Amino acid sequence: MKLVIVLFLAALPLFAQGKDSFTRFIYCREYPSGVYEKQCVDLKPDGTGESRFKPRGSQEMPPLALTLSSQGREKFVSVIAATQNLKDRDKYESKRRVANLGRKYLTLEMPSEKREAAFNYSDLKEVSTLATFFDGLINQITIMQDIESAARYERLSVPERLDQLENDIKLGRIGDPQGLIPALDKIIEDQRILEYARQHAQQMKSQILISK
Numbered sequence: 258m259k260l261v262i263v264l265f266l267a268a269l270p271l272f273a274q275g276k277d278s279f280t281r282f283i284y285c286r287e288y289p290s291g292v293y294e295k296q297c298v299d300l301k302p303d304g305t306g307e308s309r310f311k312p313r314g315s316q317e318m319p320p321l322a323l324t325l326s327s328q329g330r331e332k333f334v335s336v337i338a339a340t341q342n343l344k345d346r347d348k349y350e351s352k353r354r355v356a357n358l359g360r361k362y363l364t365l366e367m368p369s370e371k372r373e374a375a376f377n378y379s380d381l382k383e384v385s386t387l388a389t390f391f392d393g394l395i396n397q398i399t400i401m402q403d404i405e406s407a408a409r410y411e412r413l414s415v416p417e418r419l420d421q422l423e424n425d426i427k428l429g430r431i432g433d434p435q436g437l438i439p440a441l442d443k444i445i446e447d448q449r450i451l452e453y454a455r456q457h458a459q460q461m462k463s464q465i466l467i468s469k
Contacts, residue, residue: 278342278367278368279337279365279366280301280302280366280368281299281300281301281306281364281365281366282300282301282302282333282337282363282365282366283297283298283299283300283362283363283364284297284298284361284362284363284387284388285297285298285361285362285364286359286360286361286362286391286392286395287359287360287361287362288313288359289357289359291313292312292313293310293311293312293313293399294311294312294313294314295310295311296308296310296311296395296398296399297309297310298323298391298394298395298398299320300323300325300333302334303330304324304325304326304327304329304330304333305322305323305324305325306322306323306324307320307321307322307323308323308394308395308398310398310399321398323398324436325433325436326433326435326438327435328433328435329394329432329433329436332390332432332433333390336383336386336387336390337365337387339383339386339387340383340384340387342367342372343363343365343372343374345381346363346372346373346374347374348381349374349375349376349379349381349384350375350376350377350378350379351376351377351378351379351380352380353380355377355378357377358377358378359377360376360377361376361377362374362375363375363387390432391432392430392432393430393431393432393433394432394433395432396425396430396431396432397425397431397432397437400418400421400422400425401422401437401440403418404418404422404440404444405440405443408443408449408450412450412451413451415444415450415451415454416451416453416454416457419444419454419458419461420457422437422461423457423461426461426464426465434465434468435465437461437462437465438462438465438466441458441459441461441462441465442462444458445458445459445462
């Protein structure tokens with residue numbers, strides 16, 4: 258029995274290493290048209306990192322700190338693990354002719370090497386799931402930046418932007434719904450924002466917490 262315990266304890270570091278066998282992951286997406294040329298999310302295995310956005314025809318904006326919720330962090334680690342750390346990265350691009358959806362660039366940094374992949378569209382389920390998650394994070398960051406700007410300079414438009422956010426949550430276009438809670442709390446506590454909008458933010462927060 259003691260031998261079994263010793264072997265289990267000795268194996269724990271290996272399990273931990275297998276779960277978080279990368280040190281950094283970067284997802285960038287280019288856009289053929291629209292406000293942004295490229296949007297990137299740069300994360301460590303603990304769910305902390307930053308976002309970097311480059312508006313079309315302008316210099317890259319200052320990076321913004323990003324911290325995933327515990328649920329978002331679990332999803333993040335899960336989608337990376339499903340690709341076996343980008344094991345088949347040379348097979349990510351579909352052989353079918355597909356319209357330009359915006360090229361995606363993946364960079365996985367590990368203690369021993371750096372793995373990179375790029376594709377426009379992939380038929381692989383695990384790759385599609387990863388792209389959907391990160392596209393959801395990018396969409397989430399973009400919308401919340403828009404709402405925070407409206408709360409400062411165009412408060413009458415906050416209700417409309419909250420409607421858009423709620424619709425995107427329902428359609429599964431938000432990568433980390435739990436991560437919205439701090440931003441929603443700011444709206445709820447801001448006495449300058451219309452009461453209707455603050456109540457709507459509270460309702461959305463409650464719905465997110467229920468679906469936890």
